[in-house]
Amino acid sequence: MRLDEAASVESLRGLQFERLKAVLARAFAQVPRYREKFAAAGLDPGDLRELDDLGKFPFTTKEDLRATYPFGMFAVPMAEIARIHASSGTTGKPTVVGYTRSDLETWAGLMARSIRAAGGRPGDKVHNAYGYGLFTGGLGFHYGGEHLGAAVIPVGGGATARQVQLIDDFRPDILMATPSYALTIADEFARQGLDGSRCSLRIGMFGAEPWSEFMRAEIEARLGLTALDHYGLSELIGPGVAQECADAIGALTIWEDHFLPEIVDPDSGQVLPEGEAGELVLTTLTKEGMPMIRFRTRDLTRLLPPARGRPMRRMERVKGRSDDMLIVRGVNLFPSQIEAVLAREERVAPHYRLELSRPGRLDELAVVVEARAETEFQLSEEIAENVARLIKMLVGVTARVQVAAPGTIARSEGKAARVLDLRPKQ
Ligand code: DLL
Numbered sequence: 001m002r003l004d005e006a007a008s009v010e011s012l013r014g015l016q017f018e019r020l021k022a023v024l025a026r027a028f029a030q031v032p033r034y035r036e037k038f039a040a041a042g043l044d045p046g047d048l049r050e051l052d053d054l055g056k057f058p059f060t061t062k063e064d065l066r067a068t069y070p071f072g073m074f075a076v077p078m079a080e081i082a083r084i085h086a087s088s089g090t091t092g093k094p095t096v097v098g099y100t101r102s103d104l105e106t107w108a109g110l111m112a113r114s115i116r117a118a119g120g121r122p123g124d125k126v127h128n129a130y131g132y133g134l135f136t137g138g139l140g141f142h143y144g145g146e147h148l149g150a151a152v153i154p155v156g157g158g159a160t161a162r163q164v165q166l167i168d169d170f171r172p173d174i175l176m177a178t179p180s181y182a183l184t185i186a187d188e189f190a191r192q193g194l195d196g197s198r199c200s201l202r203i204g205m206f207g208a209e210p211w212s213e214f215m216r217a218e219i220e221a222r223l224g225l226t227a228l229d230h231y232g233l234s235e236l237i238g239p240g241v242a243q244e245c246a247d248a249i250g251a252l253t254i255w256e257d258h259f260l261p262e263i264v265d266p267d268s269g270q271v272l273p274e275g276e277a278g279e280l281v282l283t284t285l286t287k288e289g290m291p292m293i294r295f296r297t298r299d300l301t302r303l304l305p306p307a308r309g310r311p312m313r314r315m316e317r318v319k320g321r322s323d324d325m326l327i328v329r330g331v332n333l334f335p336s337q338i339e340a341v342l343a344r345e346e347r348v349a350p351h352y353r354l355e356l357s358r359p360g361r362l363d364e365l366a367v368v369v370e371a372r373a374e375t376e377f378q379l380s381e382e383i384a385e386n387v388a389r390l391i392k393m394l395v396g397v398t399a400r401v402q403v404a405a406p407g408t409i410a411r412s413e414g415k416a417a418r419v420l421d422l423r424p425k426q
Helices: 009-030 032-040 051-056 062-067 101-117 136-148 160-170 179-191 213-223 335-342 377-394
Strands: 081-087 095-100 125-128 151-153 174-177 203-207 226-233 238-243 252-254 259-264 278-284 295-301 326-328 331-333 348-357 364-371 399-404 419-421
Touching: 009 032, 009 051, 009 278, 032 062, 051 259, 062 095, 081 101, 081 136, 095 101, 101 136, 101 238, 125 136, 125 160, 136 151, 136 174, 136 238, 160 179, 174 179, 179 203, 179 213, 203 213, 213 226, 213 335, 213 348, 226 252, 226 295, 326 348, 331 335, 335 348, 335 377, 364 377, 377 399
Parallel strands: 125 151, 125 174, 174 203, 203 226, 348 419, 364 399
Antiparallel strands: 081 095, 226 238, 238 252, 259 278, 278 295, 326 331, 348 364
8 A cells, every 4th residue: 555645644544553563573573683572571563453552562772783783683584685784883883774675666765755855856966975885875865866867966975176066067956965064065165266155056955963953044055055854864764764845844754654753751761742852763664674663763853743734744853862962060962052052153153063071070061163254363252252151051051162263173074073072981
């Protein structure tokens, strides 16, 4: 059964239930790890009598993938696996994911749907600056563009001067990149003496890392395009889970016919009522190669009602990951909160670095932020004081702020690394 976009909520829930029953049965029958975990919880797939029963089933975490490394979560024989991707974890072994041929088709279809929802059309030229290789971003967007009937330019990440030259010469309509790399490209336009805001790009599809309205405004102004958010993760499929649609800006529509979302309390794991903020938990409804049951994403967001005339719920922009949360002298802090504060000081650019140290007994937070090119150097002290005051007032932590010269903070070519935690490990 397929679902058209204007289907009712009831038919969507019906489809989800049918698919969920099948995926639980497949996971139980084919993956020993699921069988053991279900059994330990005293459950089998027959205990799913309605959608809400999913909450009784155990979570899957990165730990499960690590314990079964590399292929233990696959639900089909290797002969049926058509592609393997991996994401480099910050600790230990990478996370490995496998796709059947039919999974690859589903994925391309979801990416084509995302590009169309962003305003892309067959015949558009897309400049794909997501990294190709084991990372899911490059190939995920690539096949989605082809599936839609667009002309895909497989540039990949890096060699930024050449990216600008290609955009200038090939005149693409859509840019696909991490938001931090889109800013790096915008800077390179300026460095080459070109006006990025007059380039050919119409739409940007940005994701793979948290970003903010501040960055959206900056990217839109400097590249003259509409910047839309795209969310996904390797364990579930890669990119292709949720897309901010051009006609429903402000939240991302979750492709709920393929992924079932829940929001849980990150500490207790309790399912939270709709609308409350917490950790996103996702279940794949159609993946064959590697079904994921109640995967703890660690991403913090909330579920919102569907946009008018659509059945699929939306999610708020991801504010950060529960494991990215910094605790500075007991105060919880997300890098995105600092980014939001920087938006209030117009003399600084959205390039920053947070450095945490503990010279004595207490944590110290240093915020290094870049001045805009037109900011006068003599003002840096005054700007630093103002930013420190705003951080204290709005976030509640004391920070030492340093305003650096334009272009001095390392630029990203993929996912930005903005936090340097130099505190001794406990
Ligand atoms: O980053 C897949 C992807 C590629 C998504 C290209 C969007 C565009 P991973 O490398 O496994 O997969 O990283 C997944 O990145 O759990 C989030 O923490 C973060 N993330 C992804 N998209 C967003 C977003 C890809 N739009 C992890 N906003 C996820 C905030 C995001 N964080």
